[in-house]
Amino acid sequence: MQINLSNINYKNSPNFSSCCRDVKDNSGKFIYRNDTSMFRQDIRNWDKFVDYLNKKFKNTDRVNIYCLASSAGDEPYSLAIKLIEKLGEKEAERYFPIIASDYDEKIIRMAKDGYLPIMDEDIDAINLHTNGRIGKYFDIAYSEPEYIKDMDILFDCLMQVKPIIRDKVKFSVGDAAEKCKIINPDNTIILARNFWPYLRGEDKRIKLANELYKKLGKNSAVIVGNYDNSDGAFATQNLYDAGFVCNPEFSIIYEKNAFPYTKTYIC
Numbered sequence: 581m582q583i584n585l586s587n588i589n590y591k592n593s594p595n596f597s598s599c600c601r602d603v604k605d606n607s608g609k610f611i612y613r614n615d616t617s618m619f620r621q622d623i624r625n626w627d628k629f630v631d632y633l634n635k636k637f638k639n640t641d642r643v644n645i646y647c648l649a650s651s652a653g654d655e656p657y658s659l660a661i662k663l664i665e666k667l668g669e670k671e672a673e674r675y676f677p678i679i680a681s682d683y684d685e686k687i688i689r690m691a692k693d694g695y696l697p698i699m700d701e702d703i704d705a706i707n708l709h710t711n712g713r714i715g716k717y718f719d720i721a722y723s724e725p726e727y728i729k730d731m732d733i734l735f736d737c738l739m740q741v742k743p744i745i746r747d748k749v750k751f752s753v754g755d756a757a758e759k760c761k762i763i764n765p766d767n768t769i770i771l772a773r774n775f776w777p778y779l780r781g782e783d784k785r786i787k788l789a790n791e792l793y794k795k796l797g798k799n800s801a802v803i804v805g806n807y808d809n810s811d812g813a814f815a816t817q818n819l820y821d822a823g824f825v826c827n828p829e830f831s832i833i834y835e836k837n838a839f840p841y842t843k844t845y846i847c
């Protein structure tokens with residue numbers, strides 16, 4: 581598939597959502613949103629993020645990456661692509677599989693079946709990060725299964741994920757609070773991004789931050805997103821209070837057993 585690399589200024593392009601789907605309860609009340617996107621901009625700088633990982637784990641044979649609340653998979657796929665593009669498939673292998681989960685059974689069914697609904701802006705972002713080689717990682721899906729039609733997702737294009745990254749991400753259904761209890765502690769990165777406000781109640785957020793701190797061991801970190809400090813949630817404060825230290829060069833990274841450069845959390 582040939583898709584032209586558009587001339588967007590990625591840094592200044594607006595935020596958008598590739599998998600936009602509101603989930604409501606039986607009475608029609610909004611519960612949560614599956615919104616996500618390829619190379620979501622609140623990672624700040626994907627190249628720098630992979631450089632950070634590569635430096636942190638330069639002497640590590642196996643790196644454990646977990647993505648809690650992964651939604652359709654844009655986040656683990658973006659990371660898998662970036663690792664492959666920057667390190668090459670062989671060197672990136674020690675980061676795989678990325679273990680992804682979400683409590684939304686429908687979104688995980690779609691991810692397990694290898695479908696990814698995306699917007700035109702995602703196509704631009706993928707091309708930008710792969711030097712125009714979106715076709716290496718995705719095909720256009722030739723048909724849309726009925727259950728995806730019923731999910732009422734907003735997208736421009738339904739993609740079929742190619743094995744080169746599909747095989748690198750293992751999806752399962754699960755609540756973040758439970759999934760974080762069964763992680764490997766050392767050399768571990770937890771992407772816990774853009775869902776903290778959906779943990780209704782400060783006590784649940786504090787509990788998750790404490791659980792993560794208790795479970796994680798050496799050379800490990802938690803990564804948060806912009807949404808996690810909004811809608812009444814303040815995940816970075818919860819993580820800081822639990823004992824994590826914010827990386828001075830990367831305000832989305834909260835490390836365990838790090839040198840405390842700063843006594844403040846980033847807001």
Ligand SMILES: C[S@@+](CC[C@H](N)C(=O)[O-])C[C@H]1O[C@@H](n2cnc3c(N)ncnc32)[C@H](O)[C@@H]1O
Binds near residue numbers: 613617682683
């Ligand atoms: C805004 S999306 C974020 C997706 C992705 N992490 C990102 O940053 O692009 C929020 C996702 O969190 C999931 N979610 C909310 N609360 C959760 C919980 N307690 N456990 C697992 N998934 C949860 C929702 O199903 C939804 O897919």
